[in-house]
Amino acid sequence: MSCFHLENVSYRYAKTPVLRGVDLRLEPGEILGLFGHNGAGKTTCIKLILGLMQPAEGQISVLGGVPGDPQVTRHIGYLPENVMFYPQLTGREILSHFARLKGVSLGQVEELLGQVGLADAMDTRVKTYSKGMRQRLGLAQALLGKPKLLMLDEPTVGLDPVATADLYRLLRRLRDEGTGIVLCSHVLPGVEPYIDRAAILTEGALQAVGDLPSLRRQANMAITLTLEPEGSFSDLEKAVNEASASVGLTTSDASQPGVNADKGVLRVDVRPAEKMPLIRALLASGEVRDMNVHQPGLEDIYMHFIGSGGLAHRGGAQ
Amino acid sequence: MISIWTIARKELSDSLRNRWLVAIALVFATLALGIAWFGAAASGQVGYASTPATIASLASLGIFLIPLIALLLAYDAIVGEEEGGTLLLLMTYPLSRSQLLLGKFLGHGFTLALATLIGFGVAGIAIAVLVEGISVAVLAAGMLQFIVSTILLGWGFIALAYVVSVRVSEKSIAAGLALAIWFFFVLVFDLVLLGVLVASEGKLSSDLLPWLLMLNPTDIYRLLNIVAFSETSQLSGVLSLGSDLPIGAAGMWCGLVLWFAVPLGVALLLFKNRRI
Numbered sequence: 001m002s003c004f005h006l007e008n009v010s011y012r013y014a015k016t017p018v019l020r021g022v023d024l025r026l027e028p029g030e031i032l033g034l035f036g037h038n039g040a041g042k043t044t045c046i047k048l049i050l051g052l053m054q055p056a057e058g059q060i061s062v063l064g065g066v067p068g069d070p071q072v073t074r075h076i077g078y079l080p081e082n083v084m085f086y087p088q089l090t091g092r093e094i095l096s097h098f099a100r101l102k103g104v105s106l107g108q109v110e111e112l113l114g115q116v117g118l119a120d121a122m123d124t125r126v127k128t129y130s131k132g133m134r135q136r137l138g139l140a141q142a143l144l145g146k147p148k149l150l151m152l153d154e155p156t157v158g159l160d161p162v163a164t165a166d167l168y169r170l171l172r173r174l175r176d177e178g179t180g181i182v183l184c185s186h187v188l189p190g191v192e193p194y195i196d197r198a199a200i201l202t203e204g205a206l207q208a209v210g211d212l213p214s215l216r217r218q219a220n221m222a223i224t225l226t227l228e229p230e231g232s233f234s235d236l237e238k239a240v241n242e243a244s245a246s247v248g249l250t251t252s253d254a255s256q257p258g259v260n261a262d263k264g265v266l267r268v269d270v271r272p273a274e275k276m277p278l279i280r281a282l283l284a285s286g287e288v289r290d291m292n293v294h295q296p297g298l299e300d301i302y303m304h305f306i307g308s309g310g311l312a313h314r315g316g317a318q
Numbered sequence: 319m320i321s322i323w324t325i326a327r328k329e330l331s332d333s334l335r336n337r338w339l340v341a342i343a344l345v346f347a348t349l350a351l352g353i354a355w356f357g358a359a360a361s362g363q364v365g366y367a368s369t370p371a372t373i374a375s376l377a378s379l380g381i382f383l384i385p386l387i388a389l390l391l392a393y394d395a396i397v398g399e400e401e402g403g404t405l406l407l408l409m410t411y412p413l414s415r416s417q418l419l420l421g422k423f424l425g426h427g428f429t430l431a432l433a434t435l436i437g438f439g440v441a442g443i444a445i446a447v448l449v450e451g452i453s454v455a456v457l458a459a460g461m462l463q464f465i466v467s468t469i470l471l472g473w474g475f476i477a478l479a480y481v482v483s484v485r486v487s488e489k490s491i492a493a494g495l496a497l498a499i500w501f502f503f504v505l506v507f508d509l510v511l512l513g514v515l516v517a518s519e520g521k522l523s524s525d526l527l528p529w530l531l532m533l534n535p536t537d538i539y540r541l542l543n544i545v546a547f548s549e550t551s552q553l554s555g556v557l558s559l560g561s562d563l564p565i566g567a568a569g570m571w572c573g574l575v576l577w578f579a580v581p582l583g584v585a586l587l588l589f590k591n592r593r594i
Contacts, residue, residue: 050410052594070412078410084403088335100324101411141407 001064002027003149003180004049009058011044011204018044019204021058028148031171031181033191035302036201042184043081045201046151050078063148074102077147081154081184083138087127091118091137094126095144104145112140115170117163131158139167143174150174151182156190168194192298200305207305216296219304222269226292227282229266236266236287243281247274321413322421329425333391339433342387346437349383350376354445366449373460376438377543380468381536385500388430388475393496395422396483396589406594415589419480423473423582430472438465467542470574474535475499477581484589507534528564535577538570 003026011019051068065072116136229236399405442461
């Protein structure tokens with residue numbers, strides 16, 4: 001049984017299309033990163049899965065049922081972006097209220113508050129909470145009743161690095177226990193190591209879905225080799241040119257944009273398929289003392305699919 | 319059912335926490351005792367006038383106060399949750415919109431009922447104990463009817479406040495509209511009715527006119543509490559129309575019940591169609 005399955009889902013707001021033919025599914029024990037620019041339709045996707053809105057077209061099934069059905073909702077945990085609570089109540093009172101609404105035992109309340117690091121603050125009023133503490137309370141709320149589907153919208157906003165690491169560790173543990181998790185975030189390098197699959201939305205349409213290697217293949221983006229010369233720099237340049245020529249690379253000249261020198265190292269951008277032949281030829285030349293291979297990261301892939309310039313020329317050291 | 323009760327319970331504990339309940343009860347008790355003690359001041363003496371006169375005076379004050387308190391209690395029920403950012407979260411729980419609104423109504427309604435019962439109840443007991451030679455049976459019957467009708471009137475205005483609260487998108491607008499509702503039913507309606515009466519110069523069907531009073535819950539309330547205890551000669555203004563109403567007390571009670579049931583139904587319907 002899938003955590004959710006969207007089939008050709010479209011949604012319009014005042015006749016403006018917000019989602020267009022989205023196909024997406026999430027299996028138990030999987031963390032899906034949902035990315036997109038502001039207004040791309042991430043929140044709309046989540047609201048449709050939660051049953052807060054009805055799609056204009058298409059089918060949605062959630063945990064084998066209909067979105068919005070109380071029997072389904074009971075097993076969903078949701079952390080909205082900028083979560084807010086009743087300021088006059090304490091953390092414990094708020095979590096107890098939500099636990100009652102979800103039909104979950106009140107024994108979980110204290111345990112969850114401890115788990116998110118609010119054990120000391122659970123009896124103070126939420127209006128004195130910092131942004132990070134509110135976020136943690138929001139997280140505790142989402143974890144009530146051990147959900148089978150967990151949807152987190154910008155969960156790390158306001159969290160310090162230690163709390164962020166704790167959160168990701170917790171998510172990984174939940175995933176291993178079989179929870180399906182959706183993670184919306186703009187901090188792409190932060191979530192990259194933790195997601196199993198990424199879905200990239202632009203203007204309401206799904207641009208790409210898949211795990212990172214397959215997205216990399218799909219994007220066919222350049223891989224950057226950073227080369228340190230064994231001897232003189234010009235010898236290395238010559239070796240690169242020869243090696244490029246021998247593997248039939250088009251970007252064979254040091255004057256071309258694919259290759260550039262910087263602080264005594266040489267950077268060469270190659271297509272994924274050209275990478276290994278070039279490396280072999282270079283190593284054979286004996287002019288390379290050290291080499292660093294930089295794969296495009298989630299952020300690069302994202303930029304590629306969002307289509308804002310991409311990384312045709314990426315200078316900075318990684 | 320449990321989720322309705324969970325919401326109601328939170329509203330009730332909120333009104334205990336912010337001392338709304340205590341404040342309302344205190345205001346009611348003070349008013350009732352003040353009127354009881356100085357009720358005869360108009361005739362030049364200090365002391366208890368009579369049970370019907372006391373209840374009539376209480377009802378006249380209640381007409382201003384009860385709608386105002388009910389509207390204040392309830393105007394931000396939904397729009398407040400939305401502005402506070404909790405409505406969206408609540409709607410992702412196994413809780414339907416009608417359950418949320420009914421829970422709110424239960425909580426607010428119970429708060430108002432409890433405050434009314436305590437406030438006027440305590441005053442009634444004090445009067446029964448302190449005033450010599452009073453007929454406790456008459457007082458108890460009068461007070462009971464007064465308290466029940468006050469609660470119904472309050473519920474009516476809570477429901478009217480919900481109609482506003484589920485419709486608008488900002489708390490300040492809801493507050494403004496709630497005040498407008500108060501202004502209309504408490505101050506404007508009777509004036510307009512009187513104006514229509516005068517302007518029509520008796521051309522309007524005299525069978526129809528009394529029914530117009532049923533369009534205002536505060537008029538029904540006034541009729542119930544003043545007509546029931548006074549001679550018709552004491553009625554003034556548009557209330558004299560009430561003596562022509564062919565439906566009697568039972569009909570008026572029905573009117574009060576309808577006045578909270580119908581707006582509540584409307585609020586439920588509007589809330590169902592609201593975008594979140």
